[in-house]
Amino acid sequence: MSTAKKEYKRVTVKTLVEMKNHGEKISMLTAYDYTMAKIVDGSGVDVILVGDSASNVMAGHETTLPITLDQMIYHASSVIRAVNRALVVVDLPFGSYQSDPKEALRSAIRIMKESGAHSVKLEGGREIKESIKRILNAGIPVMGHLGLTPQSIYKFGTYTVRAKEEKEAIDLIKDAKMLEKIGCFAIVLEKVPAALAKKVAESVSIPIIGIGAGHDVDGQVLVLHDMIGMTHEFHPRFLRRYLNLYKDMTEAISQYVNDVKSIDFPNHSEQY
Template identity: 80%
Template sequence: MSVAKKEYKRVTTKSLVDMKANGQKISMLTAYDYTMAKIVDGAGIDVILVGDSASNVMAGHETTLPITLDQMIYHASSVVRGIERCLVVVDLPFGSYQSDPKEALRSAIRIMKESGGHSIKLEGGKEIKESIKRILNAGIPVMGHLGLTPQSIYKFGTYTVRAKEEEEADKLLEDALLLERLGCFALVLEKVPAALAEKVAKSLSIPVIGIGAGGGVDGQVLVTHDMLGMTHEFNPRFLRRYNDLYTSMTTAFENYSADVKSGDFPNAEEQY
Protein backbone atom coordinates (compact mmCIF):
# COMPACT_ATOMS: atom_id res chain seq x y z
CA MET A 1 0.00 0.00 0.00
CA SER A 2 1.48 3.32 -1.06
CA VAL A 3 1.85 6.17 1.42
CA ALA A 4 0.72 9.65 0.39
CA LYS A 5 3.62 12.08 0.21
CA LYS A 6 3.24 15.22 2.27
CA GLU A 7 3.54 18.56 0.49
CA TYR A 8 5.40 21.14 2.56
CA LYS A 9 4.34 24.78 2.29
CA ARG A 10 7.70 25.71 3.77
CA VAL A 11 10.60 23.26 3.85
CA THR A 12 12.53 23.20 7.11
CA THR A 13 15.33 21.10 8.55
CA LYS A 14 12.65 19.00 10.29
CA SER A 15 10.85 18.58 6.97
CA LEU A 16 13.94 16.91 5.51
CA VAL A 17 14.27 14.48 8.40
CA ASP A 18 10.56 13.66 8.07
CA MET A 19 10.95 13.16 4.33
CA LYS A 20 13.66 10.57 4.92
CA ALA A 21 11.53 8.80 7.52
CA ASN A 22 8.64 8.70 5.05
CA GLY A 23 10.79 7.43 2.18
CA GLN A 24 10.34 10.68 0.27
CA LYS A 25 13.33 11.69 -1.85
CA ILE A 26 14.79 15.19 -1.46
CA SER A 27 15.57 17.46 -4.43
CA MET A 28 18.32 20.05 -4.11
CA LEU A 29 19.81 22.50 -6.61
CA THR A 30 22.17 25.46 -6.44
CA ALA A 31 21.30 29.10 -6.96
CA TYR A 32 23.38 32.24 -6.57
CA ASP A 33 20.99 35.06 -7.55
CA TYR A 34 17.40 36.26 -7.12
CA THR A 35 16.09 35.36 -10.58
CA MET A 36 17.39 31.78 -10.59
CA ALA A 37 16.27 31.22 -7.00
CA LYS A 38 12.75 32.36 -7.83
CA ILE A 39 12.53 29.88 -10.72
CA VAL A 40 14.01 26.99 -8.73
CA ASP A 41 11.72 27.69 -5.78
CA GLY A 42 8.66 27.95 -8.01
CA ALA A 43 9.46 24.58 -9.58
CA GLY A 44 9.03 22.86 -6.21
CA ILE A 45 12.66 22.02 -5.45
CA ASP A 46 13.05 21.27 -1.73
CA VAL A 47 16.46 22.80 -0.97
CA ILE A 48 18.53 25.55 -2.55
CA LEU A 49 22.25 25.38 -1.90
CA VAL A 50 24.05 28.69 -2.17
CA GLY A 51 27.25 26.86 -2.93
CA ASP A 52 30.82 28.06 -2.93
CA SER A 53 30.64 26.69 -6.49
CA ALA A 54 29.69 30.30 -7.21
CA SER A 55 33.45 30.75 -7.29
CA ASN A 56 33.53 28.61 -10.44
CA VAL A 57 30.15 29.27 -12.02
CA MET A 58 29.72 32.98 -11.35
CA ALA A 59 33.30 34.24 -11.04
CA GLY A 60 35.22 31.89 -13.34
CA HIS A 61 37.77 30.68 -10.79
CA GLU A 62 39.38 27.28 -11.25
CA THR A 63 38.56 26.21 -7.67
CA THR A 64 36.12 27.14 -4.91
CA LEU A 65 38.90 28.52 -2.71
CA PRO A 66 38.94 32.22 -3.74
CA ILE A 67 35.35 33.10 -2.86
CA THR A 68 35.05 35.22 0.30
CA LEU A 69 32.58 35.29 3.16
CA ASP A 70 31.31 38.69 2.01
CA GLN A 71 30.68 37.31 -1.47
CA MET A 72 28.83 34.29 -0.08
CA ILE A 73 26.63 36.60 1.98
CA TYR A 74 25.89 38.70 -1.12
CA HIS A 75 24.84 35.63 -3.14
CA ALA A 76 22.83 34.15 -0.27
CA SER A 77 20.92 37.35 0.45
CA SER A 78 20.00 37.59 -3.25
CA VAL A 79 18.69 34.00 -3.17
CA VAL A 80 16.68 34.47 0.04
CA ARG A 81 14.78 37.39 -1.50
CA GLY A 82 13.62 35.10 -4.31
CA ILE A 83 12.20 32.15 -2.38
CA GLU A 84 8.93 31.30 -0.65
CA ARG A 85 9.18 27.55 -0.01
CA CYS A 86 12.75 26.24 -0.25
CA LEU A 87 15.13 25.64 2.61
CA VAL A 88 18.22 27.74 1.88
CA VAL A 89 21.61 26.24 2.81
CA VAL A 90 24.69 28.45 2.54
CA ASP A 91 28.27 27.18 2.21
CA LEU A 92 30.85 28.48 4.63
CA PRO A 93 33.75 29.38 2.33
CA PHE A 94 37.32 28.14 2.60
CA GLY A 95 39.25 29.79 5.44
CA SER A 96 36.18 30.87 7.41
CA TYR A 97 35.92 27.89 9.77
CA GLN A 98 38.77 25.35 9.49
CA SER A 99 41.38 26.70 11.89
CA ASP A 100 39.46 28.39 14.70
CA PRO A 101 36.07 27.35 16.13
CA LYS A 102 35.45 30.91 17.30
CA GLU A 103 36.00 32.21 13.78
CA ALA A 104 33.73 29.46 12.47
CA LEU A 105 30.95 30.64 14.77
CA ARG A 106 31.48 34.28 13.77
CA SER A 107 31.31 33.33 10.11
CA ALA A 108 28.13 31.30 10.55
CA ILE A 109 26.47 34.09 12.55
CA ARG A 110 27.31 36.62 9.85
CA ILE A 111 25.73 34.43 7.18
CA MET A 112 22.55 33.91 9.22
CA LYS A 113 22.18 37.57 10.24
CA GLU A 114 23.25 39.30 7.03
CA SER A 115 21.83 36.95 4.38
CA GLY A 116 18.72 35.55 6.02
CA GLY A 117 19.76 32.01 5.05
CA HIS A 118 18.26 29.13 7.01
CA SER A 119 21.35 26.97 7.62
CA ILE A 120 25.01 26.54 6.75
CA LYS A 121 27.09 23.76 5.20
CA LEU A 122 30.74 23.00 5.80
CA GLU A 123 33.18 20.32 4.62
CA GLY A 124 34.84 17.75 6.82
CA GLY A 125 34.36 15.38 9.74
CA LYS A 126 36.37 14.79 12.89
CA GLU A 127 38.90 17.50 11.97
CA ILE A 128 36.29 20.28 12.32
CA LYS A 129 34.05 18.85 15.04
CA GLU A 130 34.81 21.70 17.47
CA SER A 131 33.70 24.25 14.87
CA ILE A 132 30.51 22.29 14.23
CA LYS A 133 29.76 22.03 17.96
CA ARG A 134 30.14 25.79 18.48
CA ILE A 135 27.89 26.59 15.54
CA LEU A 136 25.23 24.10 16.63
CA ASN A 137 25.38 25.35 20.23
CA ALA A 138 24.48 28.79 18.90
CA GLY A 139 21.29 27.35 17.41
CA ILE A 140 22.46 27.44 13.79
CA PRO A 141 21.49 24.36 11.73
CA VAL A 142 24.44 22.59 10.08
CA MET A 143 24.57 20.38 6.99
CA GLY A 144 27.74 18.28 6.72
CA HIS A 145 29.73 17.42 3.58
CA LEU A 146 31.96 14.36 3.17
CA GLY A 147 33.62 12.44 0.36
CA LEU A 148 35.12 14.72 -2.26
CA THR A 149 35.56 18.03 -0.47
CA PRO A 150 36.46 20.64 -3.11
CA GLN A 151 37.92 23.07 -0.56
CA SER A 152 40.65 20.46 0.06
CA ILE A 153 41.51 20.01 -3.63
CA TYR A 154 45.17 20.93 -3.18
CA LYS A 155 45.46 18.36 -0.39
CA PHE A 156 44.04 15.54 -2.53
CA GLY A 157 45.42 16.83 -5.84
CA THR A 158 42.50 15.43 -7.84
CA TYR A 159 38.72 15.50 -8.18
CA THR A 160 38.54 11.72 -8.50
CA VAL A 161 36.13 9.47 -6.59
CA ARG A 162 36.88 9.31 -2.86
CA ALA A 163 36.72 6.43 -0.34
CA LYS A 164 37.31 3.58 -2.79
CA GLU A 165 39.77 1.97 -0.39
CA GLU A 166 38.60 0.32 2.84
CA GLU A 167 40.50 2.61 5.22
CA GLU A 168 39.09 5.80 3.76
CA ALA A 169 35.61 4.26 3.47
CA ASP A 170 35.69 3.32 7.17
CA LYS A 171 36.73 6.86 8.11
CA LEU A 172 33.95 8.34 5.99
CA LEU A 173 31.33 6.21 7.76
CA GLU A 174 32.81 7.12 11.16
CA ASP A 175 32.73 10.81 10.24
CA ALA A 176 29.13 10.52 9.02
CA LEU A 177 28.04 8.94 12.30
CA LEU A 178 29.94 11.64 14.20
CA LEU A 179 28.20 14.43 12.28
CA GLU A 180 24.84 12.90 13.15
CA ARG A 181 25.79 12.59 16.84
CA LEU A 182 26.94 16.20 16.92
CA GLY A 183 23.52 17.30 15.67
CA CYS A 184 23.85 17.98 11.93
CA PHE A 185 20.44 17.85 10.25
CA ALA A 186 21.67 16.40 6.94
CA LEU A 187 24.76 15.34 5.05
CA VAL A 188 26.03 15.73 1.49
CA LEU A 189 28.14 12.90 0.04
CA GLU A 190 30.13 13.86 -3.07
CA LYS A 191 31.73 11.42 -5.52
CA VAL A 192 31.89 8.26 -3.43
CA PRO A 193 31.06 4.67 -4.50
CA ALA A 194 27.31 4.06 -4.65
CA ALA A 195 27.46 1.03 -2.34
CA LEU A 196 29.26 3.03 0.36
CA ALA A 197 26.85 5.96 0.02
CA GLU A 198 23.88 3.63 0.42
CA LYS A 199 25.48 2.07 3.50
CA VAL A 200 25.97 5.52 5.03
CA ALA A 201 22.38 6.52 4.25
CA LYS A 202 21.03 3.37 5.88
CA SER A 203 23.25 3.91 8.94
CA LEU A 204 21.97 7.43 9.62
CA SER A 205 18.59 8.76 10.66
CA ILE A 206 19.38 12.15 9.08
CA PRO A 207 19.03 12.53 5.29
CA VAL A 208 22.01 11.89 3.04
CA ILE A 209 22.03 13.88 -0.20
CA GLY A 210 24.30 12.69 -2.94
CA ILE A 211 26.14 14.13 -5.90
CA GLY A 212 27.90 11.39 -7.80
CA ALA A 213 26.99 8.99 -4.98
CA GLY A 214 24.40 6.77 -6.64
CA GLY A 215 20.68 6.34 -6.09
CA GLY A 216 20.71 4.64 -2.70
CA VAL A 217 20.79 7.92 -0.77
CA ASP A 218 17.90 10.11 0.38
CA GLY A 219 18.17 12.88 -2.20
CA GLN A 220 20.24 14.42 -4.96
CA VAL A 221 21.95 17.74 -5.60
CA LEU A 222 23.33 19.18 -8.83
CA VAL A 223 24.75 22.53 -9.84
CA THR A 224 21.88 24.21 -11.69
CA HIS A 225 24.07 25.66 -14.43
CA ASP A 226 25.42 22.17 -15.13
CA MET A 227 22.06 20.38 -15.31
CA LEU A 228 20.70 23.16 -17.56
CA GLY A 229 23.58 22.66 -19.99
CA MET A 230 25.00 26.16 -19.58
CA THR A 231 28.45 24.85 -18.61
CA HIS A 232 28.70 22.59 -21.65
CA GLU A 233 32.41 21.77 -21.19
CA PHE A 234 31.82 20.03 -17.82
CA ASN A 235 30.86 16.37 -18.32
CA PRO A 236 31.23 14.17 -15.23
CA ARG A 237 29.54 10.77 -15.23
CA PHE A 238 27.04 11.75 -12.53
CA LEU A 239 25.66 14.75 -14.44
CA ARG A 240 22.35 14.42 -16.27
CA ARG A 241 21.59 17.42 -18.49
CA TYR A 242 17.94 18.44 -18.49
CA ASN A 243 18.39 21.15 -21.10
CA ASP A 244 20.93 22.55 -23.55
CA LEU A 245 20.83 26.23 -22.71
CA TYR A 246 24.33 26.80 -24.02
CA THR A 247 23.13 26.12 -27.57
CA SER A 248 19.75 27.84 -27.28
CA MET A 249 21.21 30.93 -25.60
CA THR A 250 24.02 31.18 -28.14
CA THR A 251 21.47 30.98 -30.96
CA ALA A 252 19.33 33.68 -29.32
CA PHE A 253 22.31 36.01 -28.89
CA GLU A 254 23.41 35.46 -32.49
CA ASN A 255 19.89 36.15 -33.78
CA TYR A 256 19.64 39.31 -31.68
CA SER A 257 22.98 40.58 -32.95
CA ALA A 258 22.00 39.89 -36.56
CA ASP A 259 18.65 41.66 -36.15
CA VAL A 260 20.29 44.72 -34.59
CA LYS A 261 22.92 44.97 -37.30
CA SER A 262 20.39 44.51 -40.12
CA GLY A 263 18.02 47.10 -38.66
CA ASP A 264 15.26 44.53 -38.19
CA PHE A 265 15.15 45.15 -34.44
CA PRO A 266 13.29 47.10 -33.27
CA ASN A 267 10.43 47.07 -35.79
CA ALA A 268 7.46 49.43 -35.87
CA GLU A 269 5.57 47.50 -33.19
CA GLU A 270 8.56 47.52 -30.84
CA GLN A 271 8.94 51.27 -30.44
CA TYR A 272 7.00 54.19 -28.98
Protein backbone atom coordinates in the same frame (compact mmCIF):
# COMPACT_ATOMS: atom_id res chain seq x y z
CA MET B 1 7.98 1.35 -3.75
CA SER B 2 6.71 4.88 -4.33
CA THR B 3 5.32 6.85 -1.44
CA ALA B 4 2.57 9.46 -1.55
CA LYS B 5 4.16 12.90 -1.59
CA LYS B 6 3.18 15.20 1.24
CA GLU B 7 2.79 18.89 0.41
CA TYR B 8 5.05 21.14 2.47
CA LYS B 9 4.29 24.85 2.41
CA ARG B 10 7.68 25.52 3.96
CA VAL B 11 10.63 23.15 4.12
CA THR B 12 12.58 23.09 7.38
CA VAL B 13 15.39 20.95 8.76
CA LYS B 14 12.74 18.82 10.49
CA THR B 15 10.92 18.42 7.18
CA LEU B 16 13.95 16.72 5.67
CA VAL B 17 14.15 14.14 8.45
CA GLU B 18 10.42 13.52 8.05
CA MET B 19 10.89 13.03 4.32
CA LYS B 20 13.62 10.45 4.94
CA ASN B 21 11.42 8.61 7.42
CA HIS B 22 8.56 8.54 4.90
CA GLY B 23 10.79 7.40 2.04
CA GLU B 24 10.34 10.61 0.04
CA LYS B 25 13.44 11.66 -1.87
CA ILE B 26 14.80 15.17 -1.28
CA SER B 27 15.53 17.45 -4.25
CA MET B 28 18.30 20.03 -3.92
CA LEU B 29 19.78 22.50 -6.41
CA THR B 30 22.15 25.43 -6.22
CA ALA B 31 21.19 29.05 -6.85
CA TYR B 32 23.22 32.23 -6.49
CA ASP B 33 20.93 35.09 -7.52
CA TYR B 34 17.36 36.34 -7.11
CA THR B 35 16.02 35.52 -10.58
CA MET B 36 17.26 31.94 -10.71
CA ALA B 37 16.34 31.27 -7.09
CA LYS B 38 12.77 32.42 -7.72
CA ILE B 39 12.48 29.96 -10.63
CA VAL B 40 14.03 27.10 -8.64
CA ASP B 41 11.86 27.73 -5.59
CA GLY B 42 8.72 28.04 -7.69
CA SER B 43 9.50 24.71 -9.36
CA GLY B 44 9.18 22.84 -6.07
CA VAL B 45 12.81 22.13 -5.15
CA ASP B 46 13.08 21.23 -1.45
CA VAL B 47 16.51 22.67 -0.66
CA ILE B 48 18.43 25.49 -2.33
CA LEU B 49 22.17 25.47 -1.77
CA VAL B 50 23.97 28.78 -2.09
CA GLY B 51 27.14 26.93 -2.88
CA ASP B 52 30.72 28.09 -2.94
CA SER B 53 30.51 26.70 -6.49
CA ALA B 54 29.53 30.31 -7.23
CA SER B 55 33.31 30.76 -7.32
CA ASN B 56 33.35 28.63 -10.47
CA VAL B 57 30.08 29.29 -12.28
CA MET B 58 29.54 32.94 -11.34
CA ALA B 59 33.09 34.27 -11.02
CA GLY B 60 35.04 31.98 -13.33
CA HIS B 61 37.61 30.71 -10.84
CA GLU B 62 39.19 27.31 -11.33
CA THR B 63 38.36 26.19 -7.77
CA THR B 64 35.97 27.11 -4.97
CA LEU B 65 38.77 28.46 -2.81
CA PRO B 66 38.86 32.16 -3.86
CA ILE B 67 35.28 33.09 -2.95
CA THR B 68 35.05 35.20 0.22
CA LEU B 69 32.62 35.30 3.11
CA ASP B 70 31.36 38.72 1.99
CA GLN B 71 30.67 37.35 -1.49
CA MET B 72 28.81 34.34 -0.08
CA ILE B 73 26.66 36.68 2.01
CA TYR B 74 25.88 38.74 -1.09
CA HIS B 75 24.77 35.67 -3.04
CA ALA B 76 22.81 34.27 -0.09
CA SER B 77 20.98 37.56 0.45
CA SER B 78 19.92 37.62 -3.19
CA VAL B 79 18.59 34.07 -2.97
CA ILE B 80 16.75 34.57 0.31
CA ARG B 81 14.75 37.47 -1.13
CA ALA B 82 13.37 35.13 -3.81
CA VAL B 83 12.47 32.08 -1.74
CA ASN B 84 9.08 31.26 -0.22
CA ARG B 85 9.21 27.47 0.25
CA ALA B 86 12.66 25.90 0.03
CA LEU B 87 15.15 25.50 2.85
CA VAL B 88 18.18 27.67 2.06
CA VAL B 89 21.62 26.29 2.98
CA VAL B 90 24.74 28.44 2.57
CA ASP B 91 28.30 27.16 2.24
CA LEU B 92 30.86 28.52 4.64
CA PRO B 93 33.74 29.38 2.28
CA PHE B 94 37.29 28.14 2.53
CA GLY B 95 39.25 29.80 5.31
CA SER B 96 36.23 30.88 7.32
CA TYR B 97 35.95 27.90 9.69
CA GLN B 98 38.79 25.37 9.42
CA SER B 99 41.39 26.74 11.77
CA ASP B 100 39.44 28.24 14.67
CA PRO B 101 36.02 27.26 16.10
CA LYS B 102 35.48 30.85 17.25
CA GLU B 103 36.12 32.12 13.72
CA ALA B 104 33.76 29.43 12.40
CA LEU B 105 31.02 30.68 14.71
CA ARG B 106 31.62 34.31 13.72
CA SER B 107 31.40 33.35 10.03
CA ALA B 108 28.19 31.39 10.52
CA ILE B 109 26.59 34.19 12.54
CA ARG B 110 27.43 36.71 9.82
CA ILE B 111 25.78 34.53 7.18
CA MET B 112 22.65 34.02 9.27
CA LYS B 113 22.30 37.67 10.37
CA GLU B 114 23.31 39.44 7.16
CA SER B 115 21.64 37.17 4.60
CA GLY B 116 18.69 35.70 6.49
CA ALA B 117 19.75 32.17 5.52
CA HIS B 118 18.25 29.12 7.22
CA SER B 119 21.39 27.04 7.75
CA VAL B 120 25.04 26.60 6.82
CA LYS B 121 27.14 23.80 5.31
CA LEU B 122 30.71 22.85 6.17
CA GLU B 123 33.06 20.42 4.44
CA GLY B 124 34.82 17.78 6.51
CA GLY B 125 34.52 15.33 9.38
CA ARG B 126 36.35 14.91 12.66
CA GLU B 127 38.95 17.55 11.78
CA ILE B 128 36.29 20.28 11.99
CA LYS B 129 34.21 18.72 14.77
CA GLU B 130 34.82 21.55 17.23
CA SER B 131 33.87 24.21 14.69
CA ILE B 132 30.59 22.42 13.93
CA LYS B 133 29.81 21.99 17.63
CA ARG B 134 30.44 25.68 18.30
CA ILE B 135 28.03 26.66 15.50
CA LEU B 136 25.39 24.16 16.61
CA ASN B 137 25.61 25.37 20.20
CA ALA B 138 24.64 28.82 18.95
CA GLY B 139 21.41 27.39 17.53
CA ILE B 140 22.50 27.48 13.87
CA PRO B 141 21.53 24.38 11.84
CA VAL B 142 24.47 22.68 10.13
CA MET B 143 24.58 20.43 7.07
CA GLY B 144 27.72 18.31 6.77
CA HIS B 145 29.66 17.43 3.61
CA LEU B 146 31.76 14.27 3.20
CA GLY B 147 33.43 12.33 0.40
CA LEU B 148 34.94 14.60 -2.20
CA THR B 149 35.40 17.96 -0.49
CA PRO B 150 36.29 20.54 -3.18
CA GLN B 151 37.79 22.98 -0.69
CA SER B 152 40.50 20.37 -0.07
CA ILE B 153 41.34 19.94 -3.75
CA TYR B 154 45.01 20.80 -3.30
CA LYS B 155 45.32 18.23 -0.52
CA PHE B 156 43.89 15.42 -2.67
CA GLY B 157 45.19 16.76 -5.99
CA THR B 158 42.24 15.48 -7.99
CA TYR B 159 38.44 15.46 -8.20
CA THR B 160 38.35 11.67 -8.54
CA VAL B 161 35.98 9.36 -6.64
CA ARG B 162 36.71 9.22 -2.91
CA ALA B 163 36.61 6.33 -0.39
CA LYS B 164 37.26 3.50 -2.84
CA GLU B 165 39.74 1.98 -0.38
CA GLU B 166 38.45 0.18 2.71
CA LYS B 167 40.15 2.41 5.30
CA GLU B 168 38.82 5.64 3.82
CA ALA B 169 35.36 4.08 3.50
CA ILE B 170 35.38 3.05 7.18
CA ASP B 171 36.54 6.52 8.20
CA LEU B 172 33.79 8.11 6.10
CA ILE B 173 31.09 6.06 7.83
CA LYS B 174 32.57 6.99 11.22
CA ASP B 175 32.52 10.68 10.24
CA ALA B 176 28.89 10.44 9.12
CA LYS B 177 27.89 8.90 12.45
CA MET B 178 29.88 11.56 14.28
CA LEU B 179 28.17 14.38 12.36
CA GLU B 180 24.79 12.89 13.20
CA LYS B 181 25.71 12.48 16.87
CA ILE B 182 26.82 16.08 17.36
CA GLY B 183 23.66 17.40 15.73
CA CYS B 184 24.00 17.97 11.96
CA PHE B 185 20.58 17.79 10.28
CA ALA B 186 21.80 16.29 6.98
CA ILE B 187 24.96 15.41 5.05
CA VAL B 188 25.95 15.95 1.42
CA LEU B 189 27.89 12.93 0.18
CA GLU B 190 29.91 13.72 -2.93
CA LYS B 191 31.46 11.39 -5.48
CA VAL B 192 31.73 8.11 -3.56
CA PRO B 193 30.88 4.54 -4.67
CA ALA B 194 27.13 3.90 -4.71
CA ALA B 195 27.43 0.83 -2.46
CA LEU B 196 29.24 2.87 0.20
CA ALA B 197 26.71 5.71 -0.07
CA LYS B 198 23.92 3.22 0.56
CA LYS B 199 25.71 1.98 3.70
CA VAL B 200 26.09 5.53 4.95
CA ALA B 201 22.41 6.35 4.36
CA GLU B 202 21.39 3.19 6.24
CA SER B 203 23.82 3.91 9.09
CA VAL B 204 22.37 7.26 10.14
CA SER B 205 18.90 8.64 10.77
CA ILE B 206 19.59 12.03 9.16
CA PRO B 207 19.20 12.54 5.39
CA ILE B 208 22.12 11.79 3.07
CA ILE B 209 21.98 13.90 -0.08
CA GLY B 210 24.16 12.60 -2.86
CA ILE B 211 26.01 14.04 -5.80
CA GLY B 212 27.69 11.26 -7.72
CA ALA B 213 26.73 8.85 -4.92
CA GLY B 214 24.10 6.66 -6.56
CA HIS B 215 20.34 6.46 -6.00
CA ASP B 216 20.23 4.64 -2.65
CA VAL B 217 20.64 7.86 -0.67
CA ASP B 218 17.87 10.16 0.59
CA GLY B 219 18.12 12.89 -2.03
CA GLN B 220 20.13 14.41 -4.84
CA VAL B 221 21.87 17.72 -5.47
CA LEU B 222 23.27 19.22 -8.67
CA VAL B 223 24.73 22.58 -9.64
CA LEU B 224 21.90 24.40 -11.43
CA HIS B 225 24.07 25.81 -14.21
CA ASP B 226 25.31 22.30 -15.03
CA MET B 227 21.85 20.72 -14.88
CA ILE B 228 20.27 23.21 -17.30
CA GLY B 229 23.26 23.22 -19.62
CA MET B 230 24.46 26.79 -19.19
CA THR B 231 27.89 25.26 -18.66
CA HIS B 232 29.04 22.89 -21.39
CA GLU B 233 32.64 21.91 -20.66
CA PHE B 234 31.92 19.86 -17.52
CA HIS B 235 30.98 16.22 -18.16
CA PRO B 236 31.08 14.07 -15.00
CA ARG B 237 29.27 10.74 -15.08
CA PHE B 238 26.76 11.83 -12.43
CA LEU B 239 25.53 14.90 -14.33
CA ARG B 240 22.27 14.72 -16.27
CA ARG B 241 21.62 17.81 -18.41
CA TYR B 242 17.92 18.55 -18.60
CA LEU B 243 18.39 21.45 -21.03
CA ASN B 244 21.07 22.76 -23.37
CA LEU B 245 20.80 26.46 -22.57
CA TYR B 246 24.33 27.14 -23.76
CA LYS B 247 23.26 26.26 -27.29
CA ASP B 248 19.87 27.96 -27.06
CA MET B 249 21.25 31.17 -25.56
CA THR B 250 24.15 31.35 -28.00
CA GLU B 251 21.77 31.00 -30.94
CA ALA B 252 19.34 33.58 -29.53
CA ILE B 253 22.06 36.15 -28.84
CA SER B 254 23.59 35.60 -32.27
CA GLN B 255 20.18 36.18 -33.83
CA TYR B 256 19.78 39.40 -31.81
CA VAL B 257 23.17 40.63 -33.03
CA ASN B 258 22.19 39.88 -36.64
CA ASP B 259 18.80 41.59 -36.23
CA VAL B 260 20.39 44.74 -34.81
CA LYS B 261 23.00 44.96 -37.55
CA SER B 262 20.46 44.34 -40.32
CA ILE B 263 18.08 46.93 -38.78
CA ASP B 264 15.44 44.23 -38.38
CA PHE B 265 15.23 45.04 -34.66
CA PRO B 266 13.37 47.02 -33.56
CA ASN B 267 10.59 46.81 -36.17
CA HIS B 268 7.62 49.21 -36.41
CA SER B 269 5.55 47.36 -33.77
CA GLU B 270 8.46 47.53 -31.32
CA GLN B 271 8.68 51.34 -31.44
CA TYR B 272 6.76 54.14 -29.72
